[in-house]
Every structure is written in C-alpha cells, then in structure tokens.
Amino acid sequence: MTTRYSFTAAVLGVALFVGAAHAKPLSRIIAEMGLTPADFEVVSVASNTLLSNGNPSVGKEQSWVNEATGSTGTIRVGNVQGNCVELQHFIQPEGSDQIREIRTRRCQDASGKWIMAP
Numbered sequence: 001m002t003t004r005y006s007f008t009a010a011v012l013g014v015a016l017f018v019g020a021a022h023a024k025p026l027s028r029i030i031a032e033m034g035l036t037p038a039d040f041e042v043v044s045v046a047s048n049t050l051l052s053n054g055n056p057s058v059g060k061e062q063s064w065v066n067e068a069t070g071s072t073g074t075i076r077v078g079n080v081q082g083n084c085v086e087l088q089h090f091i092q093p094e095g096s097d098q099i100r101e102i103r104t105r106r107c108q109d110a111s112g113k114w115i116m117a118p
Contacts, residue, residue, distance in 0.1 A: 033100060034093030035071055042066040043073065047087060050075055051106065051114045056085045070094035083108040084117060 035043075046064035050056065060077045071094045079086040084107040092099045107117040 033091065033102075034096050035091065036066075036069050039066050039069055039071045039091075039093070042071075043075070043089065043091070046073075046075055047104075047106070048114070050077070050087070051085070056080055066094075078103065085114075 042064050046062045050060065050062035056077045058077055058080055061074055063072070063074045065072045071092065073089060073091040076088045076090070077085055078088040084105060087104045087106065089102040089104065090099050091102065105117045106114040108114055
C-alpha cells in the first residue's frame with residue numbers, strides 16, 4: 001500500500017514538473033520520458049531510501065537500476081530548505097544514450113513522512 005502511494009505521489013510529482021506548461025495525460029508523460037510504470041516504482045523506492053537515511057543534505061545521492069527494463073538513474077539532494085528538499089533525478093531510460101533531468105520537491109509532514117509538494 002505504501003509503495004503504491006509512493007509510486008502515485010512520484011508520478012504526480014513528475015507530472016506537475018514535466019507537464020506544468022502543457023496538460024498531458026499521465027501515460028503520455030511517462031511514455032515521452034521513455035520510462036515504464038515499473039521504472040517509476042524503482043525511482044520511488046530509491047527516493048524514499050535517500051530520504052529515510054537520516055537528515056538529507058545537499059549533494060547526497062542514491063542510484064537506482066531497474067534490472068527488468070535496463071533503465072538507470074541517480075537521485076541527488078539539490079537543495080534543503082526547512083523541512084523540504086528538492087530532488088534532482090538524472091534518468092537514463094533503456095535504449096537511450098541521453099540522460100534526462102527532472103526535479104521534484106518533497107516536504108516532511110508533522111508525522112515525519114515525506115510527501116510530494118508543488
């Protein structure tokens with residue numbers, strides 16, 4: 001259940017940052033990035049791992065690989081402001097020689113859980 005929520009939050013966060021200028025269906029945003037829903041699940045787990053290992057600090061990184069698809073990436077803490085962090089996602093979809101950067105923002109709520117923020 002938590003993984004599904006985290007996956008949904010990650011997808012919505014990416015949709016906010018990638019598709020803010022243009023209203024696009026979520027399936028199209030994912031397809032244009034060259035990632036699969038399974039890739040987003042791996043990204044979500046890596047993001048949660050990065051944030052759950054103590055206090056996030058600028059430059060801290062977590063790499064990920066989806067063995068099933070061959071997509072890879074690294075997530076870096078780009079900025080920390082109060083109880084919020086900006087995450088830089090450097091993603092290389094399977095079959096692409098291009099690395100794409102996506103930025104998301106998460107804030108820690110009163111219970112200590114990291115949630116997507118605009």
